[in-house]
Amino acid sequence: MNRAVPMRALCAALGFVASVALGAALIDDDPAPVRGDTGMGKPANWGAADQKTPRPPGPNRSDLKWFQELVDATPAGGTLKPAAGSYAGPVVVDRPIIIDGSNGVVIDGGGKGTVLVLEGGNSMLRDIRLTNSGDSHDSDDACVNVRKHNNTVENVTIDDCLFGIDLKLANDNLIRNNRISSKVRDLGTRGDGLRLWYSNNNRIERNRIIDSRDMVAWYSNDNTFLDNVGRRSRYSIHFMFAARNVVEGNRxxxxxxxxxxxxxxGGAIRNNVFSHATGATGMAIGFKEASDVTVEGNEIIYCGTGITSDISPFEPGSQLIIRNNRIAFNVVGMRFVSNREGHVIEGNSFEGNMTHVSVDGAAGATSNRWHGNYWDDYQGFDRDGDNVGDRPHEHYAYADQIWMDFPAARFFRNSPVMESLDFLERLAPFSTPVLILRDDKPIFRNPAKAKS
Incomplete structure (x- = not known):
């Protein structure tokens, strides 16, 4: 007799009930109104990313002095330090100059197009406030558009702009210590706080990006993201077709x-803090067809999922190294969308997660290397005092097979019914449990220390 038949029947029943319950919950009786025209007029035409940016024809606000006139009067290599006050945009900086707004300078885009474009390269923009860009995603309305190389954008306050800082075909720039927020919109209709597009070797450090949509790096290689803070956004950083980027010391x-x-x-994600990435798709770190990335020394706490791996590592012979991280108090500590080999998981601390490791389809992840991790549910001793468990740590899926095999049943995860089923399965299994992982040298004492 096949003992898996009762379990599959139970899985199917619970999956059907969960689907009905979730479908009813998702019905929206009061949909949000459709947004109409913002009435802000047509945005400025900045040209394609690889074309020279044309000089704007005039200011967007007639009641303010046009900042472009001050830029035009500043020679190459000069410093522009205007008097305190508000000035009108848009502005194109087409020569290497320093713009110092430390006297209390604000450039207002007038609600149309992009506020300021760094077109010439080798320029510096510092200690200034930029605000009130246009509202068009078609023209990528931003506060700062960086089009060339070797620029510095530092100590700039950016608010009420659709996109914050937008780098296009721009290399070797320094983006440091800026405060960036988007327009007040629903999450999906905001602009990106910081975007890199075909931009390499840039250094992004000590910025605060709050209430934007994403920080993205697409087709952009060898960039460093250091000591930044991201809050209340969708993606803290989203890499796509981007190689050898480093994310270090961020919160x-x-x-x-x-x-x-x-x-x-390529690249590394190390010594960061990820906290409260919650919601239906909440996760701290995710991989989709990625290869040869090192995840090391991070604190991953209070998230829906700590680390998700989907068809990764992708390239033959490549690896994902997950080392010395604290993965704690998440719903799922580490999730494998498929049982794919090439992961090296060692020296991590798994503690307080509802489920330490899950594999979709109720499969196992035994083809990966699990070594020297701390497990708070380890059932064993350390009789010789070497801080290594006397027996391997094995993690099995019992009733968890239901929600791993039928995602809709996750609605009932950790419910009294599921907990009771799991207890009965462990006491007297009526289906064969699935071995998820086997750590041959589990650490006996928790080595992790909180970073914040």
Whole structure:
């Protein structure tokens, strides 16, 4: 007799009930109104990313002095330090100059197009406030558009702009210590706080990006993201077709997703804090067809899922190294969308997660290397005092097979019924449990220390 038949029947029944319950919950009796025309007029035509930016024809606000006139009067290599006050945009900087707004300078875009474009390269923009860009996603209305190389954008306050800082075909720039927020919109209709597009070797450090949509790096290689703070956004950082980028020492709170690496290879995610990435798709770190990335020394706490791996590592012979991280108090500590080999999981601390490791389809992840991790549910001793468990740690899926095999049943995960089923399965299994992982040298004492 096949003992898996009762379990599959139970899985199917619970999956059907969960689908009905979730479908009813998702019915919206009061949909949001459709947004109409903002009435802001047509945005400025900045040209394609690889074309020279034309000089704007005039200011967007007639009641303010046009900042472009001050830029035009500043020679190459000069410093522009205007008097305190508000000035009108848009502005194109087409020569290497320093713009110092430390006297209390504000450039107002008038609600149309992009506020300021760094077109010439080798320029510096510092200690200034930029505000009130246009509202068009078609023209990528932003506060700062960086089009050339070797620029510095530092100590700039950016608010009420659709996109914050937008780098296009721009290399070797320094984006440091800026405060960036988007327009007040629903999450999906905001602009990106910081975007890199075909831009390499840039350094993004000590910025605060709050209430934007995403920070993205697409087709952009060898960039460094250091000591930034991201809050209340969708993706803290989203890499796509981007190689050898480094994310280090950042703090990401209350975002839907922390760092997502898609179709990319190389690089490292290390010594960051990820917290409260919650919601239906909440995760701290995610991989989609990614290869040769090291995840090391991070604190991943209070998230829907700590680390998700989907068809990764992708390239033959490549690896994902998950080392010395604290993965704690998440719903799922580490999730494998498929049982794919090439993961090296060692020296991590798994503690307080509802489920430490799950594999979709109720499969196992035994083809990966699990070594020297701390497990708070380890059932064993350390009789010789070497801080290594006397027996391997094995993690089985019992009733968890239901929601791993039928995602709709996750609605009932950790419910009294599921907990009772899990207890009965462990006491007297009526289906064969699935071995999820086997750690041959589990650490006996928890080595992790909180970073914040």
């Amino acid at each position: 990401f709170y209350d975002n839907a997703v922390g760092v997502y690496v898609m179709y990319s290879g």
